[in-house]
Amino acid sequence: MSPIVYAIPVFLLSVLIEALIVSRVRKGAYDLADALGSLNFGVMSQLAGAGTKLLSFGIYVAVYHFARMATWPETSLAVGIVALVFYDFCYYWAHRMGHEVAVLWAAHVVHHSSEYFNLSTALRQTSTGALFGWIFYMPMAILGVSPTLFLIVGLIDLLYQYWVHTELIGRLGWLDRVLVTPSNHRVHHGQNDYCLDRNYGGILILWDRLFGTFVDERAEERILYGVRTPLRAYNPIWGNLHVYADLWRSSVQAHGIKSKLAVWLGPPGGGGKAPAPWDRNAFTRFGAKSSKGVRFYVVAQYAIGNLALVAFLIQAGVMSGVEALAWGALIAVGLLTQGVLLEGAAWARPAETARLVLVGVALAVAPRVMGSALAVPWRVTLILVAGLSLTVLWRLQSTPTTTPETVGLAR
Ligand SMILES: [Zn+2]
Numbered sequence: 549m550s551p552i553v554y555a556i557p558v559f560l561l562s563v564l565i566e567a568l569i570v571s572r573v574r575k576g577a578y579d580l581a582d583a584l585g586s587l588n589f590g591v592m593s594q595l596a597g598a599g600t601k602l603l604s605f606g607i608y609v610a611v612y613h614f615a616r617m618a619t620w621p622e623t624s625l626a627v628g629i630v631a632l633v634f635y636d637f638c639y640y641w642a643h644r645m646g647h648e649v650a651v652l653w654a655a656h657v658v659h660h661s662s663e664y665f666n667l668s669t670a671l672r673q674t675s676t677g678a679l680f681g682w683i684f685y686m687p688m689a690i691l692g693v694s695p696t697l698f699l700i701v702g703l704i705d706l707l708y709q710y711w712v713h714t715e716l717i718g719r720l721g722w723l724d725r726v727l728v729t730p731s732n733h734r735v736h737h738g739q740n741d742y743c744l745d746r747n748y749g750g751i752l753i754l755w756d757r758l759f760g761t762f763v764d765e766r767a768e769e770r771i772l773y774g775v776r777t778p779l780r781a782y783n784p785i786w787g788n789l790h791v792y793a794d795l796w797r798s799s800v801q802a803h804g805i806k807s808k809l810a811v812w813l814g815p816p817g818g819g820g821k822a823p824a825p826w827d828r829n830a831f832t833r834f835g836a837k838s839s840k841g842v843r844f845y846v847v848a849q850y851a852i853g854n855l856a857l858v859a860f861l862i863q864a865g866v867m868s869g870v871e872a873l874a875w876g877a878l879i880a881v882g883l884l885t886q887g888v889l890l891e892g893a894a895w896a897r898p899a900e901t902a903r904l905v906l907v908g909v910a911l912a913v914a915p916r917v918m919g920s921a922l923a924v925p926w927r928v929t930l931i932l933v934a935g936l937s938l939t940v941l942w943r944l945q946s947t948p949t950t951t952p953e954t955v956g957l958a959r
């Protein structure tokens with residue numbers, strides 16, 4: 549079972565507490581739709597990870613077994629610390645290449661697609677990272693870090709990075725120069741000129757100082773978060789695929805194999821061309837066009853979806869491949885319809901209706917629910933929840949009651 553299951557309640561509670569504090573301190577600094585969008589990306593990435601991690605971790609295990617040059621003992625704390633530093637070093641390069649190579653950026657862009665910066669942004673994770681991410685950790689397998697130790701240090705490195713996604717913690721003195729901290733990670737998420745391609749570290753910012761990619765946060769220049777070619781959507785499926793789609797289009801248009809390859813393996817944004825000068829005054833933040841009622845409906849569906857995700861992750865081991873695919877897809881469709889509801893798309897309500905009917909039918913006729921022979925009273929309760937959701941959905945105001953929050957932020 550994914551250890552992330554245990555972290556989910558901690559994540560959600562801390563996101564909630566931070567949201568309450570931030571909204572009191574600075575109005576407009578927290579956006580419910582954006583945070584929900586981030587959380588949806590997180591759920592999507594866990595769903596995808598349940599399948600793809602098996603592939604990338606499988607490669608690690610195979611390389612460790614057949615090609616390792618040494619064997620590290622697992623029981624010593626010192627060895628564990630060295631392995632963590634080793635992982636962090638590989639992470640630095642995986643992350644840096646994620647920004648410098650177009651096809652890797654296509655996966656990593658998800659994490660940068662929010663124009664806000666808070667704990668929910670940390671959960672905005674890619675669903676396609678397992679495609680190529682494993683390559684950067686092969687030195688660990690070859691040098692003999694056991695798969696178990698690799699998993700443990702990988703989890704520590706990932707969980708460490710959660711707390712650095714906040715504007716609530718200011719400068720931390722010398723720590724900002726040794727560890728990845730909120731201050732230097734804010735820079736990493738900025739689209740200001742001075743922030744681009746800086747501060748890639750996972751736990752240690754020392755790598756950036758060593759390899760020349762470190763820059764200190766500037767108090768006099770407000771950071772505008774996000775990327776210069778913005779997603780402007782809450783749809784987590786499109787959010788995971790849009791850069792791949794751009795690359796595909798560009799590579800079809802490119803002439804000759806060399807230029808086609810350069811599209812995928814060159815720097816993001818079609819390399820060679822001088823980037824357009826950036827005008828911070830032209831930046832407007834993307835905002836939801838959905839009504840308040842729709843947002844709260846999505847919050848409720850998110851809560852239900854999260855329980856479904858936890859059940860999915862717990863049951864992943866006992867479900868057959870077909871069951872996992874079917875139930876995983878059903879949860880994913882919910883993320884999609886919630887995303888388009890937030891965007892205020894015209895087709896969102898019919899799509900959500902179809903999803904709720906599908907969920908009801910699945911609960912009524914599936915021989916097993918996520919690998920378990922769920923008792924009839926449970927099934928009936930869940931079908932009633934879907935029915936109630938449908939009733940609420942059709943009573944929601946269809947016209948937006950809030951204006952898009954395209955706030956000019958330049959100061
Ligand atoms: Zn990044």
Ligand SMILES: [Zn+2]
Pocket residue numbers: 659670713733737
């Ligand atoms: Zn980040």
